[in-house]
Structure formats: C-alpha cells, structure tokens
Amino acid sequence: MKLSYGYNYNRYEIPGFTRRSYNIDKTGLTKMKGILMVQDPVCLMSIDPKLVTNTIMHNGKSYYFCSDQCRNRFEANLHLYIGLPGHPAPKQHGHEVIKKRSLKLKRPLTENQSSVIVTDLENMMGIKNVHVEAECIYITYDLLQATVEQIEMTIVKTGEKLGSGLAENLKRAFIHYLEETELENLENLGQEHSH
Numbered sequence: 424m425k426l427s428y429g430y431n432y433n434r435y436e437i438p439g440f441t442r443r444s445y446n447i448d449k450t451g452l453t454k455m456k457g458i459l460m461v462q463d464p465v466c467l468m469s470i471d472p473k474l475v476t477n478t479i480m481h482n483g484k485s486y487y488f489c490s491d492q493c494r495n496r497f498e499a500n501l502h503l504y505i506g507l508p509g510h511p512a513p514k515q516h517g518h519e520v521i522k523k524r525s526l527k528l529k530r531p532l533t534e535n536q537s538s539v540i541v542t543d544l545e546n547m548m549g550i551k552n553v554h555v556e557a558e559c560i561y562i563t564y565d566l567l568q569a570t571v572e573q574i575e576m577t578i579v580k581t582g583e584k585l586g587s588g589l590a591e592n593l594k595r596a597f598i599h600y601l602e603e604t605e606l607e608n609l610e611n612l613g614q615e616h617s618h
C-alpha cells in the first residue's frame with residue numbers, strides 16, 4: 424500500500440504541527456479529522472500524538488515519529504529535520520535526496536522470496552521503487568528518510584543474507600561512509616551559511 428505524502432507545507436505555520444490530515448494505513452493509524460495532528464519531522468506524515476509511542480524530547484519540545492526508522496534518522500542527523508536557528512532544514516522545505524542503488528544478495532531469490540522482500544522494503548518510509556532480479560535488488564529511495572544501512576537491515580530481517588566476500592563488504596562500507604558524509608554535509612549547510 425502506498426502512502427500519500429504531504430510535501431506541500433507552504434501553509435504550515437507552527438513548526439512541527441499541522442492541522443492537515445492524511446490517510447495513514449501503514450502504522451494502523453487512521454485519518455482523524457478535526458484532531459490536532461503532529462508532524463513526523465522525517466517523513467512529514469501527520470500523526471495523532473495520542474497514538475504515537477515513538478517520541479523524543481529535544482530542547483523542551485516533543486517530536487513524534489511514525490516508526491523506528493524515522494526516529495533513528497532523526498537521532499542520527501537532527502538538524503536535517505529541525506534546521507538551525509534562522510535556517511529551516513532541508514526536510515522542512517520538503518526536499519528529497521533521491522538515490523538509486525543495487526544491492527547484491529547471497530543467492531538468487533524465488534518469486535515468493537522476492538515478493539516478501541519487495542513488500543517489506545516498500546513498507547519503509549522514503550522508498551520510491553524496488554525491483555528484484557535474481558540476486559540483485561534495485562532500489563530508489565530518499566536519503567533524507569532512509570539510508571542504505573536501514574534498507575540492508577530490513578532485508579536481513581526477512582532472513583535473506585547480503586552478498587559476502589571482501590569486494591561486497593568493502594562496497595557496502597564505502598556506501599555507508601558516503602551516505603553518512605553526504606548527510607552530515609547537508610546537515611551543516613545551514614551553519615556555514617550563517618557566518
């Protein structure tokens with residue numbers, strides 16, 4: 424099931440809060456009209472704060488998350504999502520950083536195995552497209568919402584193993600490093616511009 428994302432936040436005035444509501448099927452939440460919703464700062468979904476258990480307090484303000492995935496992203500690169508004083512974060516502008524990658528598994532997947540993996544990956548936040556061919560998974564995602572490390576964790580949870588061997592391990596470590604660096608650079612952009 425595909426979620427409808429709300430990327431039009433021109434009308435939003437109080438950071439982190441919006442009265443607009445969306446159909447939220449994935450987490451078992453339902454559309455609740457007239458209720459003050461809070462916004463997940465990572466995926467920008469509107470959620471009912473009373474139904475959310477994933478929260479973080481930061482500088483006296485509560486942040487609410489639809490999933491562990493979004494909370495983990497927030498914890499790793501806070502300023503990507505809440506910005507810096509006077510500098511809204513990339514996510515507050517509704518920006519996306521689209522990436523395409525291929526991930527290699529240890530064995531080719533049967534049709535059933537690949538449909539399990541595709542479903543689990545599509546249920547993650549920020550996943551745009553998933554396609555499996557034999558032992559390769561081709562995936563398109565928004566780096567601001569999902570890292571390749573999180574994607575790999577989802578794959579491993581289905582019971583499949585990632586391709587092993589030195590070359591594969593090095594390639595994965597390198598991609599993790601590249602993504603961390605890119606996210607840190609994006610996070611620090613506001614800071615550099617403030618001088």
Ligand SMILES: [Zn+2]
Nearest residue numbers: 463466489493
């Ligand atoms: Zn979320």
